[in-house]
Amino acid sequence: MEITQILHNLVFDYTLRTVALGSAILGIVSGSLGVFAVLRRQSLLGDSVSHTALPGIALAFLLTGSKAPLMLIIGAAVAGWVGTLFVLHIISNTPIKADGALGMILSVFFGFGLVLLTLIQKMPNSRQAGLEKFLFGQASALMVQDVVIMAILGGLSLVLLAVLWKEFKLLSFDPEYAVSLGFPTRTITIILTTILVIAVVIGLQTVGVVLMSAMIVAPASAARQWTDRLGGMVLLSGLFGVMAGVSGAVISSLTAKLPTGPTIVLCISVIVIVSILFAPNRGLVMRAGRNYRNRQRLITDAILLDLYELGVQHHDPYHAHPSSTLKVMSVKRGNILQTLRHLREQQLVAESGDDNWSLTVSGVEKARALADRAEEKA
């Protein structure tokens, strides 16, 4: 399909417009707030919130008999919040570590949620159909009023993030120092956790309980690759979330029966992979390139030094030697002839006759400088 056609649909196709908008909101909120979960090394918190939200959804339905999205979201938020406070309480008051506490609470709540869902399905009542969609999400069922709720809650969390920016930054970087300055870190942690719960809950209907944590962790991890500033990281992470949300919505609209939630997660995964590989400073490809260049430099330096050393022994810095002599001086020099040719291009060595190598004037200078520096270090 033409790109203009896609843009046209994004604006005029009611379903696609709603789904894309909802996914974009979900992306920007979970992306921005996920940064703090990742930086505080609590990436699993997203997982915990989303899984513990499930029994809340089921209970909200059982108690109110209504499938109104606002009711279910409130149920999810309360359960997610309670579960997460349990986790934080266990971490700070027992010897159990964060991963253990998260694992415990997550599975207990999620299991309970599944039990309730099964119970609901067995009830002789036709209204209950559809709660399972919270497991894997069903973006195509998003209504305008859902998106409005998402926008209000999401906007609220982003405003809180902006207002308490300084506190969240301090808490994430150096919580003990924050205490010494008089900040109630417990309260700040609870506020931060609460808006993280909101971020997760507004995504449940779209992406689902099982995959929602990806939307918390992945955009932030990708953003960290590109920037060294917290502000930049939050903006970029939000942007990545939006990109994944909208492209996931569009791609799934182009193919029949392609579920939106998982497609969004696949999109953010692509962004993560590209970031991990190709980011300018931290990317693996750039790093490998830098390592390779460094190694090459070390090898050429070593060969220059060897030639210099030989020259000193012969009391003639320009004394020529065959490459085989250099070869026996050390084992780890790689392809010596190739390096020598490379040095010849830089006019640091000269080849006289067949395979007879000597330093040039600038080569001697460079080697002497290297030798001096080596001596200084020792």
Add this chain to the structure above:
Amino acid sequence: MSHNESLYAVDVADLTVAYRDKPVLWDIDMQVPTGVLMAIIGPNGAGKTTLIKSILGLIKPAAGQVLIFGRPYDQQRHEVGYVPQRGSVDWDFPTSVLDVVMMGRYGALGWIRRPGSKERQKALEALNKVGMADFAGRQISQLSGGQQQRVFLARALVQEASVYFMDEPFQGVDAKTERAIIVILQELRSSGKTVVVVHHDLQTIPEYFDWVTLLNVRRIASGPVAEVFTEDNLRSAYGGLVAFKSQAGTVNSNNMK
């Protein structure tokens, strides 16, 4: 607020801290007069860091009380500056040197208010003081250990406190940086501030400090270096492991009598 001259900068009374059942600090009494540069020394596990953290309210003691200039810590936060161990944070955190130093002003700013040009100015001055002015815009992961330590020191300096607590500020720092840091600490002392430092190197105690507390779960001794930095006290604190005694420049207890 002007401090009552007779008041101790730090007054610790009957402080006991326990991790579960094991006492880490036992019935500590310690008075630090205003305007001294004091080292807290003791073997590993003696509770040096715990003592500082309990004074700062980071660890809840089982018993005892801490007064800063005669009042509880809660009322005196603005008088206290803190340099934690540099290993206590993630130096790969996405932020700049200047940003970290400005965090020292967060307490004075209180909730919500953002640091502005005034805070920026103070942070730059402090960075200049510790010789890190050129690094203001640097990402913190690019710093060496000594540079990290100086950034933490600058962050405490902008707190403009009266008492400073520093947890091993010389750890993993080269000799040049150590000199630079001790000069700053001595400047703080001469401007009337009180500085309490968890320290490891016994050799430098007489040269750097004028007050010392020896700790090993219990308080062994606390007072002027000339009086309490003795072989006897060191032996009580460190057990038989004081082979450094003569080079350490301790006061010979026999001569004292």
